[in-house]
Amino acid sequence: MTDASGYxxxxxxxxxxxxxxxxxxxxxxxxxxxxxxxxxxxxPREAIIEHLPALRAFALSLCRNGAMADDLVQETLLKAWSxxxxxxxxxxxxxxxxxxxRNSLHSLRRKRRREVSDPDGIMAAQLASKPDHxxxxxxxxxxxxFAQLPLEQREALMLVGAMGFSVEEAAETCGCAPGTIKSRxxxxxxxxxxxxxxxxxxxxxxxxxxxxAVINAQGSQTG
Amino acid sequence: xxxxxxxRSDNKDGQxxxxxxxxxxxxxxxxxxxxxxxxxxxxxxxxxxxxLRSGGAGQ
Numbered sequence: 425m426t427d428a429s430g431y432x433x434x435x436x437x438x439x440x441x442x443x444x445x446x447x448x449x450x451x452x453x454x455x456x457x458x459x460x461x462x463x464x465x466x467x468p469r470e471a472i473i474e475h476l477p478a479l480r481a482f483a484l485s486l487c488r489n490g491a492m493a494d495d496l497v498q499e500t501l502l503k504a505w506s507x508x509x510x511x512x513x514x515x516x517x518x519x520x521x522x523x524x525x526r527n528s529l530h531s532l533r534r535k536r537r538r539e540v541s542d543p544d545g546i547m548a549a550q551l552a553s554k555p556d557h558x559x560x561x562x563x564x565x566x567x568x569x570f571a572q573l574p575l576e577q578r579e580a581l582m583l584v585g586a587m588g589f590s591v592e593e594a595a596e597t598c599g600c601a602p603g604t605i606k607s608r609x610x611x612x613x614x615x616x617x618x619x620x621x622x623x624x625x626x627x628x629x630x631x632x633x634x635x636x637a638v639i640n641a642q643g644s645q646t647g
Numbered sequence: 648x649x650x651x652x653x654x655r656s657d658n659k660d661g662q663x664x665x666x667x668x669x670x671x672x673x674x675x676x677x678x679x680x681x682x683x684x685x686x687x688x689x690x691x692x693x694x695x696x697x698x699l700r701s702g703g704a705g706q
Contacts (some may be wrong), residue, residue, distance in 0.1 A: 467700075469699075470700075473696055476688060476692065476696070477685075477688065478685050479683040480683070480686070480687075480688065480692070481680055481681075481683035481686075484681065484683045485679075485683065494689055494691065494692065497692060498691070498692060498695055499698070501692070501695060501696070502695075502699075505699050517706075532660075563675075563678070563679065563682075566675055566676075566679060567679055568694060570676070570679070581676060582676065582680065583678045585672065585673040585677070586673065586676040586677045586679065586680035587677075587680060610663075610664075613664055613668075613669055613672050614664060614670055617664055617668055617672065622668050622671070622672070
């Protein structure tokens with residue numbers, strides 16, 4: 425079966441065999457409070473769907489190419505759906521799904537031996553920016569600097585800094601020690617601070633109302 | 648903006664940033680993440696969800 429994008433759905437599910445889902449299953453012990461319990465008679469896999477926007481936002485943060493991010497979310501969804509019996513109810517579904525996604529990305533990178541770039545500037549063009557007139561950091565600058573960090577640092581920063589994962593939960597998701605997550609996040613923040621001139625005392629605050637208005641307006645256009 | 652190579656070479660072992668700067672970076676990364684979170688799912692993912700719900704894929 426092939427969907428509109430040409431992706432072979434049956435093959436996608438079958439390829440999940442030695443899957444990231446199987447690798448992801450044993451470690452996610454924290455209770456998942458982010459998804460409502462399924463109603464009686466409802467497919468428990470419906471809970472996966474609730475996490476799709478977060479999975480896609482995470483994928484867009486890890487990939488430098490929007491199409492690749494969507495491929496990754498699609499692959500993750502297929503694997504999780506077909507291997508849901510490997511998920512232990514009551515454990516952390518979000519961490520399980522994110523582990524599948526990041527393991528799939530690392531597998532893909534190993535296959536391709538390089539990261540796909542954004543040659544057409546598609547992602548860059550979608551990023552909202554702060555008004556140019558104030559001369560300070562724009563959201564585009566932050567996104568551009570963030571995209572240059574090593575993948576492991578982007579993972580750690582996005583999970584812990586942006587998405588509110590605990591260090592332990594991020595460590596489970598990335599299959600490493602909590603100290604490694606702390607170290608990667610610290611290195612990533614340090615590099616960002618240097619790239620963006622924060623050590624020189626420049627402000628990096630995008631929370632002003634004017635900035636948010638621009639970001640929201642551009643976000644709705646790119647949706 | 649300082650180049651990636653320069654910033655990384657200056658930051659090989661990480662560094663202790665002032666808590667205010669660390670929080671500032673986290674806050675803006677959250678904004679970046681939330682901006683992406685609010686994007687509508689592309690049609691192909693919606694279509695895939697529909698197929699999975701109907702038992703047409705990934706069973």
